[in-house]
Amino acid sequence: MRPLTYSTPKQMLPIVGVPMIERVLAHLASHGVDEVVLSLGYLPDAFIEAYPEGRAAGVRLTYAVEPEPLDTAGAVRFAATTAGIDETFLVVNGDVLTDMDLTALVEFHRARGAEGTIALHPVADPSAFGVVPTDTEGRVIAFVEKPPRDEAPTNEINAGTYVLEASVLKRVAPGGRVSIERETFPVMAREGKLFARCDDAYWLDTGTPAAYLEANFDIVDGRRGSPVAPNLLDRNGVLVEGMGELGGDLERSVVFAGCTVEPTARVEHCILGPGSVISAGAVLTDSLLMDGCHVASRASVTGSVMGPRSRVGSGSHVRPISVLGADAVVPSGVVVDGERVSG
Secondary structure, eight states, rough: TTTTTTTTTTGSEEEEEHHHHHHHHHHHHHTTTEEEEEOOSSSSHHHHHTTTTTTEEEOOOHHHHHHHSSSSHHHHHHHHHHOOOOSSSEEOTTTTTEOHHHHHHHHHHHHHHEEEEEEEESSSOGGEEOOOOBBOOOOOOOOOEEEOGGGGSSSSSEEEEEEEEEGGGGGGGSSOOOOOOIIIIIHHHTTEEEEEEEEEOEEEEEHHHHHHHHHHHHHHHSSSOOOOOSSEEEEESOSSSOSSSEEEEEOOOOOETTTTEEOOOEEESSSEEOOEETTTTTTEEOEEOOOOOOOTOOOOEESOEOOOOEEEEETEETTTTOOEEEOOOOOOEEEEESSSEOO
């Protein structure tokens, strides 16, 4: 996601105007979670400054800032001990968006007396993932990393959501890098204490620009939740009227408050962040613009992401899948084709 992530952690990037982490927290809250520990390493102040009162999306927040990278198990142990967790807890990834049934996952875990339970998700091609075969009771048999498609024992992959007992923390040596997937879980599986449950609900790892765009437009188009387009929204995602100057052709787009779309501009299937300006004759398609962007006259942006305050000059063309960082400038008459442009 660089260069967007040079200044903003990926989990703080907007998904239709709402920081990604807030959408993750809201899903947890919908299943009764009321306290969350954020395990922070990269640009931790971005989270702390965004939520200085330690609350977001209906949950209380505790911040656990790693002194050094601790890998997955090390990070879990550090975060849990920082917050004093001594009961069953969930582990989720802040850059994975999902509607999986966490309540059912916890019930499955408790019904089997598991020490740990992994959420699984079915995919068409498991060759790019680690797959997790299980027995008839859901007990994990093995971990198979990126098997050839025609040799995979299952198409159910590790979805990155876990239910763990506090006893798992004792399995992780303090103060060093430990991988939960490569070190902790295999031992638990050999002991018969690790289970897994598959859930085919919506699930998306937002780790690439293409997936990040997909996450945004899944909401716009109603593939996740109810469609929100075409609407004019304020910064809190609330429908408003009469804000900004909208004179161009807007189709299947979400436009936030304070935008200007000049006559003869065409915006199709886009998200325009607050205060963005689309000049006369510009054409935008399948793209996400963050706060304060400007696309000049006769320019085009297709299938791309424009970071905050980025600008595309007159007559320039930004083609899929390009990413413009915060304050990036594409000069007039330039073609950007699947490139990253820093500010």
